[in-house]
Amino acid sequence: MDPNGLKTGGLLLPTIERRCTSPPSVIVIGGGISGVAAARALSNSSFKVTVLESRDRIGGRIHTDNSFGCPIDMGASWLHGVCNENPLAPLISYLGLRLYRTSDDNSVLYDHDLESYALFDKDGNQVPKETVDKVGETFERILEETVKVRDEQEHDMPLLQAISIVFERHPHLKLEGLDDQVLQWCVCRLEAWFAADADEISLKNWDQERVLTGGHGLMVNGYYPVIEALAQGLDIRLNQRVTEITRQHNGVKVTTEDGTSYLADACIISVPLGVLKANVIKFEPELPQWKSSAIADLGVGTENKIAMHFDRVFWPNVEVLGMVGPTPKACGYFLNLHKATGNPVLVYMAAGRFAQEVEKLSDKEAVGLVVSHLKKMLPDATEPVKLIYFELVSMKVVHVADAFAFGVVCCRRSTWCRDGAPTPTPWGPTRATWSRSRPTCARGSPPPSRTCTSPARRPVPSTRGPCTAPTRRASPLPRNAGSGSWR
Numbered sequence: 001m002d003p004n005g006l007k008t009g010g011l012l013l014p015t016i017e018r019r020c021t022s023p024p025s026v027i028v029i030g031g032g033i034s035g036v037a038a039a040r041a042l043s044n045s046s047f048k049v050t051v052l053e054s055r056d057r058i059g060g061r062i063h064t065d066n067s068f069g070c071p072i073d074m075g076a077s078w079l080h081g082v083c084n085e086n087p088l089a090p091l092i093s094y095l096g097l098r099l100y101r102t103s104d105d106n107s108v109l110y111d112h113d114l115e116s117y118a119l120f121d122k123d124g125n126q127v128p129k130e131t132v133d134k135v136g137e138t139f140e141r142i143l144e145e146t147v148k149v150r151d152e153q154e155h156d157m158p159l160l161q162a163i164s165i166v167f168e169r170h171p172h173l174k175l176e177g178l179d180d181q182v183l184q185w186c187v188c189r190l191e192a193w194f195a196a197d198a199d200e201i202s203l204k205n206w207d208q209e210r211v212l213t214g215g216h217g218l219m220v221n222g223y224y225p226v227i228e229a230l231a232q233g234l235d236i237r238l239n240q241r242v243t244e245i246t247r248q249h250n251g252v253k254v255t256t257e258d259g260t261s262y263l264a265d266a267c268i269i270s271v272p273l274g275v276l277k278a279n280v281i282k283f284e285p286e287l288p289q290w291k292s293s294a295i296a297d298l299g300v301g302t303e304n305k306i307a308m309h310f311d312r313v314f315w316p317n318v319e320v321l322g323m324v325g326p327t328p329k330a331c332g333y334f335l336n337l338h339k340a341t342g343n344p345v346l347v348y349m350a351a352g353r354f355a356q357e358v359e360k361l362s363d364k365e366a367v368g369l370v371v372s373h374l375k376k377m378l379p380d381a382t383e384p385v386k387l388i389y390f391e392l393v394s395m396k397v398v399h400v401a402d403a404f405a406f407g408v409v410c411c412r413r414s415t416w417c418r419d420g421a422p423t424p425t426p427w428g429p430t431r432a433t434w435s436r437s438r439p440t441c442a443r444g445s446p447p448p449s450r451t452c453t454s455p456a457r458r459p460v461p462s463t464r465g466p467c468t469a470p471t472r473r474a475s476p477l478p479r480n481a482g483s484g485s486w487r
């Protein structure tokens with residue numbers, strides 16, 4: 001037990017004895033969960049903290065949209081590892097937020113196991129469960145064989161290349177027809193976990209991540225309450241895009257786009273990797289070579305979400321609806337939120353290069369693509385009543401593929417009506433482009449240290465449905481916030 005809330009969940013720092021009278025000051029750049037959590041920890045330890053956030057909202061890649069009349073997470077939506085070791089789990093439990101378990105530890109497909117799903121071919125025929133189970137086993141076998149390839153190789157290679165080597169060595173693992181299409185769907189899901197294509201995922205590193213135990217829980221009421229709780233009482237300045245960070249002899253000067261300067265003893269930079277890669281923040285003096293090389297060598301992936309609200313549920317009562325296809329790109333993935341939340345909502349997710357291609361489509365084309373996928377699977381599908389799309393108005397300075405991780409300046413939500421016409425906004429039509437910045441390893445580049453990874457999963461029987469985060473023992477919230485009562 002940790003009655004002072006000093007260590008719980010890793011969100012708080014130990015109390016620091018101070019010799020000086022005024023508290024040390026820190027500027028936190030970026031109001032996503034990492035920045036807000038850092039600011040919370042520092043503030044709880046009596047630092048003077050100011051958060052500078054470029055958007056007109058906090059949360060960054062956590063963004064819960066309420067335009068359907070129910071919370072929909074357009075960024076992060078799962079708690080991966082529902083256990084006390086996960087610093088967020090006790091907080092979620094303390095706040096009384098519900099989680100819906102989509103898979104246990106060691107599931108084949110990361111945040112989903114192959115249990116509550118319905119896969120269809122492009123003609124709307126449902127793939128038999130036995131086929132999916134059988135292919136799931138083959139998929140695991142292939143991944144195990146890639147580990148042997150890795151052990152023989154001195155140099156890194158893309159995971160896709162290793163899979164080709166496995167097929168050469170074990171031709172019986174290469175599948176055909178419908179089996180192959182289901183296998184491609186499994187690869188599609190793997191790519192979604194990394195938000196990158198298999199030819200960009202590092203063989204050396206892909207399974208090195210230590211995923212916390214406890215299974216994967218979907219935030220039924222959205223992630224925003226977590227951000228909101230952590231941000232309580234903090235000094236947060238919105239619409240403050242940092243453009244320059246200057247180290248001075250007694251501290252740091254942080255300058256924003258509108259020319260405002262902030263001084264502090266130190267600063268914490270929590271902007272996405274994509275922002276650092278785009279060099280839109282000037283460092284004075286320049287960052288050391290080892291740091292800028294690390295920034296350059298790490299990759300970021302792309303993931304898009306399109307949420308659709310229907311007037312009735314016409315799909316099977318499963319967590320995942322999927323369309324299999326001859327390539328991972330041709331496959332589709334719909335998360336059925338009705339199963340977890342009771343709301344008639346499907347969320348389409350695209351990842352990797354396919355997600356980047358979706359970003360290039362016009363709004364109408366992107367919606368058409370998603371709805372056509374749905375109608376192929378379920379010919380009786382109705383048109384969505386509403387859609388959530390996001391326009392990410394990126395800084396024009398540099399164009400990078402992953403607008404989200406690039407840390408776009410602002411994000412406009414638009415609700416679409418049945419006729420497909422977007423609600424007009426001052427910025428014109430809107431479209432969703434959320435990039436998940438899970439690090440990936442670019443082909444040919446040296447593998448960055450153990451970052452772009454996830455363990456090979458083994459299917460285990462899972463308990464589906466509602467689950468609870470571990471018991472909260474102490475609040476990580478500000479010491480004077482609320483009653484701090486235990487739940």
Ligand SMILES: Cc1cc2nc3c(=O)[nH]c(=O)nc-3n(C[C@H](O)[C@H](O)[C@H](O)COP(=O)(O)OP(=O)(O)OC[C@H]3O[C@@H](n4cnc5c(N)ncnc54)[C@H](O)[C@@H]3O)c2cc1C
Pocket residue numbers: 029030031032033034035052053054055058059060061062074075076077078079080240241242243270271272275281303304305404405406407408434435436437
């Ligand atoms: C579609 C999608 C789904 C995801 N699903 C999950 C999931 O289910 N579970 C999970 O655990 N993770 C998930 N992730 C990943 C998770 O969302 C991120 O790892 C996490 O939110 C990153 O938090 P962060 O604070 O590091 O960065 P961010 O949330 O990106 O925060 C950085 C902040 O910095 C701001 N900023 C950028 N540039 C500047 C500047 N120059 N000056 C000031 N501020 C700036 C940005 O506006 C942003 O608010 C998902 C991500 C995406 C995109």
